[in-house]
Amino acid sequence: MTQVFELTVNGGPVRVETHPDTSLLHVLREELGLKGARFGCGVGLCGACFVRLDGQVVPSCDTPIWSAAGKTVVTVEGLAPGDALHRVQQAFLDEQAAQCGYCISGIMVSAADLLDKNPAPDERAVIEALDRNLCRCGVQRRAVRAVLAATEVTG
Ligand code: FES
Ligand code: FES
Numbered sequence: 001m002t003q004v005f006e007l008t009v010n011g012g013p014v015r016v017e018t019h020p021d022t023s024l025l026h027v028l029r030e031e032l033g034l035k036g037a038r039f040g041c042g043v044g045l046c047g048a049c050f051v052r053l054d055g056q057v058v059p060s061c062d063t064p065i066w067s068a069a070g071k072t073v074v075t076v077e078g079l080a081p082g083d084a085l086h087r088v089q090q091a092f093l094d095e096q097a098a099q100c101g102y103c104i105s106g107i108m109v110s111a112a113d114l115l116d117k118n119p120a121p122d123e124r125a126v127i128e129a130l131d132r133n134l135c136r137c138g139v140q141r142r143a144v145r146a147v148l149a150a151t152e153v154t155g
Helices: 022-033 089-095 104-117 123-129 142-152
Strands: 003-009 012-018 049-054 056-059 072-074
Touching: 012 123, 022 049, 049 104, 056 104, 089 104, 089 142, 104 123, 104 142, 123 142
Parallel strands: 003 072
Antiparallel strands: 003 012, 049 056, 049 072
16 A cells, blocks of 8 residues: 655655655656666665665665655765765766766765765775775776865865
């Protein structure tokens, strides 16, 4: 049976009617049209679907909507506060740190979370922060370089 759930997504209130076990990822992509978070493994192991839920990075594929109700979600689309890109997004562009791009939104969510909690991470801290984000194309080195570059940018 469906239920109504209310949450905040990228700064705005959202109301969805769906089955309680529907994944947050499904709601974001199919109900709200936010296609940045991707479906990779579906079991919380690859990071393609990562979003921030009340300030913690979580796999939205493995988060039922009932557990997100009343909480605040930030997706890759919501990382930047305004029209300008978030410094991590800008750094990924500047460093051309993507190939197919399937993993990149999840990586940027992890990176933005890291910089919020540790504005000046060293390389080891960046590698550890991105450890749960898998990339089949092998952009890991460029992703780490982009995050380190973002630490040198104010914003
Ligand atoms: S699709 Fe969610 S962690 Fe892989
Ligand atoms: S750039 Fe293709 S999966 Fe990471």
